[in-house]
Amino acid sequence: MLERASATPLMAVKNLEAWYGESHILHGIDLDIAEGEVVTLLGRNGAGKTTALRSIMGMVSRRTGSIRIGGKQTIGHTSRQIARLGVGYVPEERGIYASLTVKENLHLPPRIRPGGLSDEQIFELFPNIRERLASHGSKLSGGEQQMLALGRILRTGAQLLLCDELTEGLAPVIVQQIGATLRALRQRGFTILLVESNFRFAQGVADRHYIVEQGRIVDMVDNDDLEHSLPRLNRYLGV
Numbered sequence: 001m002l003e004r005a006s007a008t009p010l011m012a013v014k015n016l017e018a019w020y021g022e023s024h025i026l027h028g029i030d031l032d033i034a035e036g037e038v039v040t041l042l043g044r045n046g047a048g049k050t051t052a053l054r055s056i057m058g059m060v061s062r063r064t065g066s067i068r069i070g071g072k073q074t075i076g077h078t079s080r081q082i083a084r085l086g087v088g089y090v091p092e093e094r095g096i097y098a099s100l101t102v103k104e105n106l107h108l109p110p111r112i113r114p115g116g117l118s119d120e121q122i123f124e125l126f127p128n129i130r131e132r133l134a135s136h137g138s139k140l141s142g143g144e145q146q147m148l149a150l151g152r153i154l155r156t157g158a159q160l161l162l163c164d165e166l167t168e169g170l171a172p173v174i175v176q177q178i179g180a181t182l183r184a185l186r187q188r189g190f191t192i193l194l195v196e197s198n199f200r201f202a203q204g205v206a207d208r209h210y211i212v213e214q215g216r217i218v219d220m221v222d223n224d225d226l227e228h229s230l231p232r233l234n235r236y237l238g239v
């Protein structure tokens with residue numbers, strides 16, 4: 001069962017197709033996410049998870065289908081217009097500028113809506129950032145870069161966060177810290193769509209999981225049913 005009856009989802013994606021140039025990558029993504037939910041996209045390498053996030057953000061050369069965010073149709077919107085609706089994107093490559101200080105990196109994305117976290121609130125979530133404010137981006141560890149990448153999006157006022165592989169390549173203790181942060185953000189009412197290949201991490205933070213295969217959503221699992229659905233997931237993910 002792929003469809004889920006949810007009252008009015010914050011975001012509803014229907015039959016989303018996307019291309020990079022001539023390459024047709026997404027062949028019909030259907031998903032929805034309710035306000036305050038944490039949902040993951042799971043799938044093998046190359047399945048189209050990153051492309052799904054980039055398509056929602058308007059960052060592919062062509063996309064068709066329907067993406068309603070807060071009731072507004074955004075399929076014809078630019079990335080900037082989508083960001084203004086309160087959507088923030090944390091890319092896998094993090095996008096921290098090596099030659100800028102932590103403070104400069106933190107303040108780089110403009111505030112797009114009221115309700116963004118203050119610097120103080122960001123330092124409460126990520127104490128390391130406060131300690132490194134004057135350091136250059138190049139001096140940060142992978143974990144610190146990730147916290148900065150997430151922190152600066154929280155500053156913008158975005159309420160729907162699209163996060164790509166937050167835990168990739170990070171030490172277990174940092175992964176735990178990021179998990180605790182996501183749970184804290186969920187408590188504060190943020191809505192999060194997360195591409196994740198660390199399956200156990202996904203289990204610790206998410207309400208539901210969509211499985212992406214060859215540019216399509218092929219299944220959906222509630223986190224509460226995850227253990228019981230493991231044989232099925234293993235077939236999809238080859239884990």
Ligand SMILES: Nc1ncnc2c1ncn2[C@@H]1O[C@H](COP(=O)(O)OP(=O)(O)OP(=O)(O)O)[C@@H](O)[C@H]1O
Pocket residue numbers: 020023025043044045046047048049050051052
């Ligand atoms: N800029 C691009 N131009 C052309 N093809 C691309 C581009 N980026 C990704 N692709 C292709 O799109 C397909 C889906 O890639 P995508 O990065 O969305 O997968 P993914 O599920 O996120 O996997 P991974 O975990 O490997 O990043 C792959 O076949 C990839 O080679």
